[in-house]
Every structure is written in C-alpha cells, then in structure tokens.
Amino acid sequence: MSDTPTIAFFPEASFGAALNCVGIARALKERGARPVFICHAGFTGIFADYGFQEYHLPVSGAAVPEDYWQDFIRRHLPHFDLDPIDQIETYVAPTWEAIVDTAVQAEAPLRALLNRLRPDAVVLDNVVMFPAIARAGCPWIRVISCAETELPDPDLPPYLSGLAAGDVAGRGAFLDRYERAVGPAHARYNAFRAEQGLAPLDEGLFLEPSPYHNLLLAPSILRHDRALPLDPARFTFLEGCVRQEAPYEVPDFPGGGGPLIYVSFGSLGAMDVTLIERMLAVFATFPARFLVNVGGFRDAYRAVPDNVHLDAWFPQPSVVAKADLFVHHGGNNSFCEALFHGVPSLIMPYCWDGHDNARRAGETGTGRFLGRADWTPGSLTATLHGMLDDRAMRDRLAANARRMADASGVDLAATRILDAAGFGGTSRAGEGRQAG
Amino acid sequence: MTPRDEKPVTRRPRQNHLELARRILDLARDRGLEPGAHLPEQLIATQCNVSRTPVRAALKLLADQGLAVHEADAGYRLSRDFVPGASFAEPLPDAEEGALAQRIIRDRAARRLDETITVGEVMRRYGAERRTVLKALGTLAEDGLVTRAPGQSWVFATLPDSPESQADSFEYRLLLEPAALTAPGFRLDEDRAAALRRNMVAFLAEPDDRLDPRAFQRLDSEFHTLIAKGAANRFVAEALIAHHRLRELPGATARGNVVRLRQAMQEHLGILDHLESGQLAVAADLLSVHLRLSRSQRPQAANRGAPPLFGMTGRPGR
Numbered sequence: 001m002s003d004t005p006t007i008a009f010f011p012e013a014s015f016g017a018a019l020n021c022v023g024i025a026r027a028l029k030e031r032g033a034r035p036v037f038i039c040h041a042g043f044t045g046i047f048a049d050y051g052f053q054e055y056h057l058p059v060s061g062a063a064v065p066e067d068y069w070q071d072f073i074r075r076h077l078p079h080f081d082l083d084p085i086d087q088i089e090t091y092v093a094p095t096w097e098a099i100v101d102t103a104v105q106a107e108a109p110l111r112a113l114l115n116r117l118r119p120d121a122v123v124l125d126n127v128v129m130f131p132a133i134a135r136a137g138c139p140w141i142r143v144i145s146c147a148e149t150e151l152p153d154p155d156l157p158p159y160l161s162g163l164a165a166g167d168v169a170g171r172g173a174f175l176d177r178y179e180r181a182v183g184p185a186h187a188r189y190n191a192f193r194a195e196q197g198l199a200p201l202d203e204g205l206f207l208e209p210s211p212y213h214n215l216l217l218a219p220s221i222l223r224h225d226r227a228l229p230l231d232p233a234r235f236t237f238l239e240g241c242v243r244q245e246a247p248y249e250v251p252d253f254p255g256g257g258g259p260l261i262y263v264s265f266g267s268l269g270a271m272d273v274t275l276i277e278r279m280l281a282v283f284a285t286f287p288a289r290f291l292v293n294v295g296g297f298r299d300a301y302r303a304v305p306d307n308v309h310l311d312a313w314f315p316q317p318s319v320v321a322k323a324d325l326f327v328h329h330g331g332n333n334s335f336c337e338a339l340f341h342g343v344p345s346l347i348m349p350y351c352w353d354g355h356d357n358a359r360r361a362g363e364t365g366t367g368r369f370l371g372r373a374d375w376t377p378g379s380l381t382a383t384l385h386g387m388l389d390d391r392a393m394r395d396r397l398a399a400n401a402r403r404m405a406d407a408s409g410v411d412l413a414a415t416r417i418l419d420a421a422g423f424g425g426t427s428r429a430g431e432g433r434q435a436g
Numbered sequence: 437m438t439p440r441d442e443k444p445v446t447r448r449p450r451q452n453h454l455e456l457a458r459r460i461l462d463l464a465r466d467r468g469l470e471p472g473a474h475l476p477e478q479l480i481a482t483q484c485n486v487s488r489t490p491v492r493a494a495l496k497l498l499a500d501q502g503l504a505v506h507e508a509d510a511g512y513r514l515s516r517d518f519v520p521g522a523s524f525a526e527p528l529p530d531a532e533e534g535a536l537a538q539r540i541i542r543d544r545a546a547r548r549l550d551e552t553i554t555v556g557e558v559m560r561r562y563g564a565e566r567r568t569v570l571k572a573l574g575t576l577a578e579d580g581l582v583t584r585a586p587g588q589s590w591v592f593a594t595l596p597d598s599p600e601s602q603a604d605s606f607e608y609r610l611l612l613e614p615a616a617l618t619a620p621g622f623r624l625d626e627d628r629a630a631a632l633r634r635n636m637v638a639f640l641a642e643p644d645d646r647l648d649p650r651a652f653q654r655l656d657s658e659f660h661t662l663i664a665k666g667a668a669n670r671f672v673a674e675a676l677i678a679h680h681r682l683r684e685l686p687g688a689t690a691r692g693n694v695v696r697l698r699q700a701m702q703e704h705l706g707i708l709d710h711l712e713s714g715q716l717a718v719a720a721d722l723l724s725v726h727l728r729l730s731r732s733q734r735p736q737a738a739n740r741g742a743p744p745l746f747g748m749t750g751r752p753g754r
Contacts, residue, residue: 244644298687302550312598
C-alpha cells in the first residue's frame, strides 16, 4: 500500500453528483490523497478544471444523434407537468431503462480501467451499481446524494413519489405502479448482475448500500425518522457537502434594488424556455432583483425586464450565499446549497427526487412547493412575497446553516473515505454525527 | 423596451481628452520620464499635434486620477508615485459616450434591448442627448457591434456570448496568438510586462474566498493584449487587440472556478518567464497549451440516463 491513497470517484453524469464529489475530493487532496475521476466522455474538463485527473469511459454503441436533446425535451417536457405517480410510466421507467443500458455498456471498460488504476478505494455517487466496482478488489463507498428517500425504509415515503411520510394509501398505489412499470428494467438489470456474479437486488432497487461505508448528504433538518435505523458504523450523515467557489459579484441592475432572488432549474430545466418566459413576465412587476440561469438559451429571450439578469451559468454556491431566496427544481445539490447558506427554497420540481425534496421542504419549514404546471401570476407573486416576509423560516434556516457549517460535510466525508480505504491514521477532520 | 428609472448619464470626460491623456502617459513612458518630472504643455501639444487647450484638459484628467499633480507656478508634473508600466486605461474614467456604450451593450447582452433599436428609444431609456447617443452608437459600430439601418435604427451584431462563439474564439486565438510570438520582429513591452507580473503575483496571493473573477478577467485581457501589441505584423496586432476587446463584453468568456483561475494565472506567469528571457518559441508553445486548457468543455446539459450535451443549436420545443 502506497503512502498516497488513490481514491477513484465515479459520479453519475449529472452536475449535482459531479460537483458534490468535487467538494469531497478537494478535502481529500488537502489531506494528501490523490483523488481521480472516472466519468462519461461527455464530462471532459469538468474535473480537470478543478485540478483532478480524469479518466473517461469510452462511448460505446451508436453515435448520439445531433437532435437527441431537442427530441428529449420535446418528448419529456409535457411529462414534467404530471404528478409524480403519472411520471412513472412516461419518464421514470424509460430513464431506468437508459440507466441500465449505461451500466451494461460501462462494465467492460470500467473493469479494465479499475484494473489499471488499482485505486485504494472507489467512491460511487450514482443511482445504479456497476459490478466492476464491487469486484475491484478495494473498498467502495457509496454517496447518497439524492434525497434520503433513495435509501428505502417502511416509514419513509417511496423514492421519487413526492408523498408525505404518513400517506399509507398513496404509498401502496405508488409502489404498485412503480414496480409494475420499472419491473422490466429491473429484471434486465438483475440478469446482468447475475452474469457478473452479483446477487440480485430487491424489487425497485438498482443499487445496494456499500458493505464498507455510506455517506448521506441529507442534513439533519430534513431527516426522517426511520423504522429501521441505519447502522452508524456503516452510514454517516454529512450535513450536506457544499464546495467553495470564487466570490460572486452581483451585476448592476438598471431596474433598481430590492431583495436578490436566484432562479435555476438546472441544466435540464434551463431548456424549458416557455416556463421561464412566463416567470419573467411576473418578475417584471415584482420589487426584487432576479438572477436567472437560462443555460445556452439566452437568445431565446427578448424584452427582458430591467430587474432581471440572465446568464448561461452561475457559480451557484457563491450566488446562493448572496441570495434572499432560491427558486429551484429540487435537485438535492441545489437544496443542500440553499440550506448551507440559510436561504429559503421555493421548489418547482420537474422530476425524480425533486418531488421528494419539494415535499420535504414544506414539511420541515425550510422552503415551499409550487407546482410548475398550475401556478398563476397571482400565486407566484403571493408565494414570493410570503417567503421573503417569513421571518420564522429565515431564523430557522440561519440556525441550521450554522449547524451545517460547523459540521463541515466535505471534511467528514474525507475522514470516512480514508477510514474505509484503510488510511484512517491520516484523518484530521473533526468527528461528526454518524447515523443512528 | 421599457423605460425605467435609469439615472441620466452623468458628465464624464470627452473621448478625445481621454485619448490624449493616454498618449501623454505613453509619451512619458517612452521618454523614460521619472516620477515628479515636468510635463510641459507646449511640448506635448507639439508632439501630439494638437492645441494647448485639449492638452490642458487631458493633464487635468491625469491630475484628477492622481497620475499627475498641478503646481500653480510650474504647471503639471508626473505624480511622485507614478509607475511607468502601470495600466493606463483602468484608472481613467470612461468618456460619457463610452459609458453609455457600455450600458447599451450591457442591456443588449442581458436581452433587455431588442436586436434593433432607434436613437429615440435610447435617448428616452438612458436620459441622454442625441449627440451622446450617436457617439455611443458610433463607438459600438467601430467595434462591429452595431450597424446603421435605414432611418434612425441601428441593428446589433450577434454578441459573442454563446458556447459556440466562445469555442470559435479559442480556435481563432489558437491560430493567431502563438503566431504573433513566433513571427519575426515580436517586441515585448518590458515595463508593462513587469507591472503585469506584479499584479498577477498579487492576484495569486489572495485566498480563495477573495479571488475576484473580474480581476482575473482584467489581468487576462491585459496579458493577452500585451502579446498582441508586441506583434510586428500590424494586421495581426490590430486583429488580436480588437478580438480581446470583444472578449471583454458581458458573457463572452466562460467563468472558471477558483482552481482553474489560479492555474491559468500560473500559466500566464510561465509564459511571461519565457517572454522576458527571449525564448519566444517556448512561450508560443506554452501559450497554445494555455489556450487549449482554458477552453471550456463543460456540457450544456446533463441528466440521468442521457448523454451530456455540448452546444445547443436551436430552441427546443419550437
């Protein structure tokens, strides 16, 4: 074993997981470890720009058609207006099919890469298990960067359901439809696992907890009471995992001052130009300044109000730190960043665990939910005013932000990873709370 | 366009006075004048081929910025802490029309202004006089950012703020910038290079939470403009200088994270090391590497179960 542990991160191809892992990797690097990243070829440069070595999995299969994303959006935008239960057949099941395809295609090149790399540990921040990781001959650590519901429990609402914890009837109906629709993808995945020598997973599950260690991002303010408590020796709650970016200088708004509201629905949500256009019309009459993430679609907008600033990308943690309110899609990374900086979240979910986070924000008094399909200018205006005036929510979030800052999720994650990799002696971060 | 509570444009220096002030500073540097040296009005007027009245206005501008001092009996002198290699453009205020041009382009970049604007609209929106508006639009036209349309209308060019434009910009710079160094006759402005080095080192000394991306952009622009100005071929120099001005527009450059900002600044210093020691071919190679590393490759969209997307070619769903 070398003195410098090589820790191979394998985040899924989404910005939330990728940037969450960057925060942990930077903490590991400060302790003398060598974090490297395994990623989809499409993520070239994301990790290298943070100073990390990247290894790309080769793209296999047919080339992606040029109009893939236009087609993706055309097909799925109407589905994002549906309730979570009605997204099961239209969006969730096809997405699981695609994820299983990815896992199957990645297996051989991933196995070859891990053989060459010989890491001391693999950190998997994904939604599906890759057998090559289980058979890499080193410990692997799972990061659960989605909502806590990703790790099922009889007392928790089902993953992706957006249901309340005590909704027994809803739970049954959701799980019935979920298991029926996702069943074919799940059966195909279990067959693939069997081919690779892994035991099958229970219905609806595509990724097991790690036998070494599991890191959950869910901060305590969002945590559920579990019927089956998690073993603190194997599960650690991180109180979020927020990275630091360069400070953000708020641009000059010709339309005057007022509270600062940051609006970002992630890279997928930025494609919903029609929704954002409707929102801009409301913002024009609202006494605040708005920063709006529109991705590569700036040219789709005209007559933008003077109190709105559009940009293709924002250094999100630094922007959230200066915002009075964060309107987002409920991505777990966005939600954690809002909580870390004590900023209320107005969640307008599209899909996946955004529904679970939107529900939980309301239940815990850390934010509010607004349906993306049925809001009106009046309801949006009233919600924005109500949240900006909600002193109790602001105080609650400020106290929680202090707790999260003290807990230093990235440092605790680094400690647990080094411990699992057998380099525990190099840990120097303060001990945090383990699960239980 | 929605006229809002824009403040009227405040009085700012005239463009010709600003340009003359910069020429006076260039003159002082070229002649090796020391801090505190006398700045004779008549000599400057002769050298710059202008009358003494604008020279006096330009010297007053320099005094307002602390770059010169006025003594009742001796006229103007360079200030005691004048640094020959200091950046001249930054401490001087923008001219009235220059400031208006910046506000127009800021609002176009934010898509607050439509692709076509009229002089009347601009006058109403910014509370500016027709003469100032026309000069501001003229300034933008010089940079190719607007063109005059029939009547009182002006049409904006496509701004370089899309991922595709940023990629094109890097390709263009990869072709020209290293060539500017390796073509015969490159001449480094050593005073400016030394001043720039001090500023870049100071930038790197800042902790992460105070590493200002705007400061990076200013230094980055100065560094690459220094290379452009050193090119012996004037067409190459002019093309690159114009392109670097374009890169200063809102949204024209992708933002880097703190790690990349530090790396890029270190790369600038490495290139500068070789420029100062006359190893131009090595500097050109390092410059190519620097440009390749600086090119943003981040996908425009990513989602579970979907391949990451680079670039966007059209509006979805329409």
